[in-house]
Amino acid sequence: MLAHALHTKYDRRMFESRxxxxxxxxxxxxxxxxxxxxxxxxxxxxxxxxxxxxxCGEGSHLSGIQGKITLNSETDHLGVGLDISKEGIIMASKDYTNKIWCVGDLAKAPFASQKFNFILNILAPANYVEFRRMISHDGRVIKVIPERDYLQELREIFYEHTEKQVYSNDNTLELFRNKLKLMDVERVRYSVTLDHTWIEPLIHMTPLSWGTTEERLLKAHEMNVKEVTIDLTILVGKK
Ligand SMILES: C[S@@+](CC[C@H](N)C(=O)[O-])C[C@H]1O[C@@H](n2cnc3c(N)ncnc32)[C@H](O)[C@@H]1O
Structure with missing residues (x-):
């Protein structure tokens, strides 16, 4: 659904890692x-x-979420994933075949107005004009944004002594509130015990690794971190 091919920094390696x-x-x-x-x-x-x-990237979130909803349901739900990266959508469509997957730009989404009951937007850019257009009258936009401590163990290695060491999501939150009526805010914070085989994919799954140096990347590969912090906020909004 894209008028022309696009190359983004979100490449196959990143989706495989995610x-x-x-x-x-x-x-x-x-x-x-x-x-x-x-x-x-x-x-x-x-x-x-x-x-x-x-x-949606490589589609695991949508697939997992839809699976959990279906378990609790007596009916089918339609899952649709949209991403600007062809690599991500190819991976999603190969493995999660019971959904609709589209390569497209969320700023110019190829869907009719007011058709979705829920729009998920997980750790990805938003376009509120399009979200407002596509969401049904009483539908919900569910956006996930990182909090200060999200992957802090990696951030410390990548950005020690630089201004990027501390992250703030104030602007994202403010923009969401300006564009939608905020209905709910849920903080999700937990630690994950790291298996050493996850270090490599952990480093490459996040755009955090894009702005660091080779030296720090190497240091991250050798890190002896046992736990990683997940610190996210879920924003729920409506028109
Ligand atoms: C950090 S990844 C998150 C992917 C997925 N939501 C997840 O959490 O695994 C950000 C995603 O946003 C997608 N993206 C960035 N700009 C986009 C746009 N204009 N339209 C659609 N997708 C976009 C990227 O291709 C990438 O898959």
């Missing part, structure tokens, strides 16, 4: 929380819904 990390259960508490928000909103077990994941 997939390993997602499948290791790293984000399970986050996905459980998002599923609960959707289930509570649906109220009735027989109510079908349409869920768009805008910036």
């Amino acid at each position: 997939r390993i990390i997602c499948r290791s259960g790293f984000f399970d508490p986050l996905n459980t929380k998002i599923s609960e928000i959707i289930i509570n909103k649906l109220k009735s077990k027989s109510k079908p819904s349409k869920i768009l994941d805008a910036g």
Whole structure:
């Protein structure tokens, strides 16, 4: 659904790394929380819904969330994933075949207006004009943003003694509140015990690694970190 091919920094290696990390259960508490928000909103077990994941990457979040909702449901839900990266969508469509996957720009989304009950936007850029256009009258936009301590163990190695060592999401939160009516805010914070085989994919799954030096990347590979902090906020908004 893109007019022309695009090369982004989100490459195959990053999606493969994200997939390993997602499948290791790293984000399970986050996905459980998002599923609960959707289930509570649906109220009735027989109510079908349409869920768009805008910036879905390799599709593991949408697949996991939809799976959890379906377990609690007497009906089918439609999952649609949209991402600007062809690499991500190829991976998603090969493994999660019961959904619709599209290569496209979320700033110019190829979907009709007011068709989605839920729009997920997980650690990805947003376009609120498009989200407002596509969400149904009483639908919800569910955006996940990093908090200060998200992957702090990696951040410390990548950005020690630089201004990027501390992260603030104030602008993102403010923008969300300006564009949508904020209905709920949920902080999800936990630690994951690291298996040494996850260090490599952990480093390469995040854009955090883009702005650091080769030397620090090497240091990260050799790090002896036993636990990693996940610190995220889920914002729930409506029109
Ligand atoms: C950090 S990744 C997160 C991917 C996925 N949500 C996850 O958490 O695994 C950010 C994603 O946003 C996608 N993205 C960036 N700009 C986009 C745009 N304009 N339209 C659609 N997707 C976009 C990237 O291709 C990438 O897959």
